[in-house]
Amino acid sequence: MKFSARLKTVESQTSAAPALDLVRAWREMLLIRRFEEKAAQLYGMGLIGGFCHLYIGEEAVTTGVLSAMRPEDSCITSYRDHGQMLMMGMDPKGVMAELTGRIGGYSKGKGGSMHMFSVEKHFYGGHGIVGAQVPIGTGLAFAHRYKNDGGVCVTFMGDGATNQGQVYESFNMAALWKLPIVYIIENNQYAMGTARKRHAAGDQSQRGEAYGIHGHKVDGQNVSQVYAAALEAIEQARSGKGPVLLEMDTYRYRGHGMSDPAKYRTKEEVDQWKDQRDPIETLRARLLKDKLASEENLKSIEKEIKKIVTDAATFAQESPEPDPSELYTDVLSDASI
Amino acid sequence: MTIEILMPALSPTMTEGTLARWVKNEGDKVCSGDVIAEIETDKATMEVEAADEGVIGKILIPAGSQGVAVNTPIALLLEEGEDSAALDQHQSKTAPMAPATESASAPAVVSSSPVSAPVADDKTYAHYKTLTVREALREAMGEEMRRDENIVLLGEEVAEYNGAYKVSQGLWDEFGDKRVIDTPITEMGFAGLGVGAAFGGLTPIVEFMTMNFAMQAIDQIVNSAAKTRYMSGGQMGCPIVFRGPNGAAARVAAQHSQCYASWYAHIPGLKVIAPYDSADAKGLLKSAIRDPNPVICLEHEMLYGQSFELPDDEDFTAPLGKARIMREGSDVTIVAFSRMVGHALEAAEALVAEGISAEVINMRTLRPLDTDTIVQSVMKTNRLVAVEESWPFAGIGAEIAAQMMEHAFDYLDAPMVRVHGADVPMPYAANLEKLALPQPSDIIEAVRTVCYRKAA
Numbered sequence: 001m002k003f004s005a006r007l008k009t010v011e012s013q014t015s016a017a018p019a020l021d022l023v024r025a026w027r028e029m030l031l032i033r034r035f036e037e038k039a040a041q042l043y044g045m046g047l048i049g050g051f052c053h054l055y056i057g058e059e060a061v062t063t064g065v066l067s068a069m070r071p072e073d074s075c076i077t078s079y080r081d082h083g084q085m086l087m088m089g090m091d092p093k094g095v096m097a098e099l100t101g102r103i104g105g106y107s108k109g110k111g112g113s114m115h116m117f118s119v120e121k122h123f124y125g126g127h128g129i130v131g132a133q134v135p136i137g138t139g140l141a142f143a144h145r146y147k148n149d150g151g152v153c154v155t156f157m158g159d160g161a162t163n164q165g166q167v168y169e170s171f172n173m174a175a176l177w178k179l180p181i182v183y184i185i186e187n188n189q190y191a192m193g194t195a196r197k198r199h200a201a202g203d204q205s206q207r208g209e210a211y212g213i214h215g216h217k218v219d220g221q222n223v224s225q226v227y228a229a230a231l232e233a234i235e236q237a238r239s240g241k242g243p244v245l246l247e248m249d250t251y252r253y254r255g256h257g258m259s260d261p262a263k264y265r266t267k268e269e270v271d272q273w274k275d276q277r278d279p280i281e282t283l284r285a286r287l288l289k290d291k292l293a294s295e296e297n298l299k300s301i302e303k304e305i306k307k308i309v310t311d312a313a314t315f316a317q318e319s320p321e322p323d324p325s326e327l328y329t330d331v332l333s334d335a336s337i
Numbered sequence: 338m339t340i341e342i343l344m345p346a347l348s349p350t351m352t353e354g355t356l357a358r359w360v361k362n363e364g365d366k367v368c369s370g371d372v373i374a375e376i377e378t379d380k381a382t383m384e385v386e387a388a389d390e391g392v393i394g395k396i397l398i399p400a401g402s403q404g405v406a407v408n409t410p411i412a413l414l415l416e417e418g419e420d421s422a423a424l425d426q427h428q429s430k431t432a433p434m435a436p437a438t439e440s441a442s443a444p445a446v447v448s449s450s451p452v453s454a455p456v457a458d459d460k461t462y463a464h465y466k467t468l469t470v471r472e473a474l475r476e477a478m479g480e481e482m483r484r485d486e487n488i489v490l491l492g493e494e495v496a497e498y499n500g501a502y503k504v505s506q507g508l509w510d511e512f513g514d515k516r517v518i519d520t521p522i523t524e525m526g527f528a529g530l531g532v533g534a535a536f537g538g539l540t541p542i543v544e545f546m547t548m549n550f551a552m553q554a555i556d557q558i559v560n561s562a563a564k565t566r567y568m569s570g571g572q573m574g575c576p577i578v579f580r581g582p583n584g585a586a587a588r589v590a591a592q593h594s595q596c597y598a599s600w601y602a603h604i605p606g607l608k609v610i611a612p613y614d615s616a617d618a619k620g621l622l623k624s625a626i627r628d629p630n631p632v633i634c635l636e637h638e639m640l641y642g643q644s645f646e647l648p649d650d651e652d653f654t655a656p657l658g659k660a661r662i663m664r665e666g667s668d669v670t671i672v673a674f675s676r677m678v679g680h681a682l683e684a685a686e687a688l689v690a691e692g693i694s695a696e697v698i699n700m701r702t703l704r705p706l707d708t709d710t711i712v713q714s715v716m717k718t719n720r721l722v723a724v725e726e727s728w729p730f731a732g733i734g735a736e737i738a739a740q741m742m743e744h745a746f747d748y749l750d751a752p753m754v755r756v757h758g759a760d761v762p763m764p765y766a767a768n769l770e771k772l773a774l775p776q777p778s779d780i781i782e783a784v785r786t787v788c789y790r791k792a793a
Binding site: 074076105106107108109110111115116117118119124125126127128129132134135136137138139140141142143144146147153165166169170172173176329330331332333335 | 487489515520521523525526527528529530531532533534535536537538539541556557560561565566567568569570571572573574605606608629630
């Protein structure tokens with residue numbers, strides 16, 4: 001199989017690289033899942049409105065990729081963004097309070113699920129238009145190179161976004177100018193309700209080849225493999241050799257958004273992913289088998305995560321709604337020029 | 338029969354140029370396609386090729402001649418078998434292009450004329466100089482790029498080609514590949530890249546070859562550049578300038594002749610400027626580059642080559658959000674932006690003969706609109722005409738009408754009248770194109786209407 005051979009290369013080449021802390025990775029993935037489950041619960045209670053795209057099932061992708069980043073790197077993604085924000089070190093309270101539209105949210109409640117940013121943590125959104133984050137990420141990479149700050153921009157997009165023209169406009173410029181960027185396709189098998197085989201011709205991991213952007217397919221449910229591939233890709237982009245593309249084979253357990261019953265796929269298909277390739281369960285078994293952690297260790301992590309998420313949910317309900325005077329603020333900067 | 342070789346037009350808007358050099362001399366034989374001369378405009382140098390075979394009989398315009406009008410005979414070509422005696426019998430049948438449109442004659446009402454000197458709000462400077470609008474825009478970018486090394490210019494043909502309309506001429510030479518960047522023809526891509534670069538701490542100036550092509554990029558301008566400050570609760574802004582020629586050029590038809598003023602002015606989170614003269618161009622663009630918000634700079638191709646006086650001072654800027662009274666008057670207010678300011682000034686000058694004193698306001702910024710200046714003027718004149726090149730429906734004039742209902746209703750002695758482009762896609766035919774665009778005569782007629790006057 002073509003991609004496993006490539007992955008072997010990836011793993012062997014990065015043998016000297018810092019190893020992924022698997023216990024920590026498990027913790028991060030668990031945080032994302034429990035956070036998302038809580039978000040779904042609050043949505044059901046009417047506390048979160050509008051669009052809310054959950055990351056459940058895809059946790060290994062953002063966890064593995066962002067574990068390979070350095071502090072000077074930046075990240076941008078689409079509207080399925082809660083996982084990235086938590087992994088970038090943003091406060092779960094601020095994220096959850098944004099979901100509930102409260103003043104304590106990262107955007108003072110004005111952005112919502114799809115529009116959160118943290119300049120401090122180098123997270124540049126949270127973008128609601130499919131594919132629009134790709135040229136923006138390319139521009140962040142342009143700024144890294146211009147300022148010579150050694151940073152790389154990691155730009156996520158879904159498999160659906162790979163059919164947008166602006167993605168290829170970006171590939172062209174990034175390759176032409178050898179920008180420090182890694183493009184990550186989170187292939188969760190569905191562009192909203194349209195299965196990958198019905199929306200994307202050819203092999204999506206190879207969509208950059210014509211521009212000289214080498215692409216690799218990665219098992220997106222295996223956090224170690226994601227990490228290894230991302231580390232190599234990020235360091236290659238950092239070295240000035242230009243962009244790299246990684247296609248993460250993953251799966252979202254929930255619908256596209258909260259109102260999507262996901263009737264376009266079978267229960268058997270979903271169960272197969274959940275039962276055989278769940279990133280958290282798989283890693284849990286490995287941690288125990290390899291004696292990297294005890295049941296007790298993991299239980300205490302679960303307890304800790306539960307508290308973080310409960311606290312976030314409490315904060316998100318207690319934080320007040322933005323004052324009506326906030327309606328007209330933050331449209332323009334009135335900083336004197 | 339002797340053939341006239343005519344001064345060619347290099348672009349749809351060229352009316353005259355310099356005959357830089359003759360490549361062929363009198364007596365030389367030429368074949369069709371041979372380069373016979375070089376001509377120059379402020380935008381470009383181009384070779385003139387022979388269209389017919391023959392011998393150059395006589396050079397009518399010597400090398401180095403400036404201001405040669407398009408269609409002026411520059412040489413006579415003898416066809417095979419003809420001798421030089423034919424030259425003596427030659428009578429020119431071709432009329433050189435008259436300074437074609439109202440715009441070309443507009444310099445009569447610009448800087449050299451006292452009526453256009455900045456009135457009211459602008460402070461005075463010790464020294465003034467004359468620049469074309471193109472040079473003024475270039476000077477604004479050059480000065481700002483010297484001041485702040487985080488400013489970059491990117492767009493199609495901005496670097497090595499020196500700008501499709503030569504606005505960026507010389508900037509690549511000065512600032513190099515790192516800061517003046519030729520992009521592929523990929524508007525949505527490089528507009529989004531500019532937004533990302535702004536998020537990442539740079540101040541990009543994104544040039545669209547014309548604003549018509551920015552429609553490809555409008556999602557990035559509206560959804561990514563304009564809304565991010567709000568969507569981030571004020572945490573992150575997008576300091577960027579999108580600029581390029583907007584509105585009708587000349588004879589380029591429907592897809593290349595559109596004014597986007599009301600499109601962008603509609604969007605909270607954007608500032609929109611539309612310079613008329615060189616002082617506006619330099620002063621507003623400098624302020625736009627320094628502004629922490631995304632700014633759309635709507636330039637006008639027909640104004641690029643026009644010369645105006647402006648302050649000769651590196652500290653000169655023009656404030657955003659502030660209109661400029663170009664000419665004071667007491668009977669009627671004419672409010673306009675971009676090229677239509679020239680038409681309004683021309684109309685105001687002509688109206689003097691009818692005993693009508695018109696005040697002309699150059700809006701300069703369309704968002705935020707300087708409603709106060711318009712209201713103050715209307716309180717004085719009690720009559721208002723709004724002029725725009727674009728379509729009327731949901732246009733800038735419509736917005737001004739609404740603002741006047743809200744803020745100056747009791748001061749109006751007549752319903753406001755809008756002068757605007759015809760509500761059709763821009764036609765190609767010269768006569769139809771002229772009919773589609775507001776002319777000074779339309780403004781004069783509108784002023785008569787609001788003043789309840791008949792033509793003199």
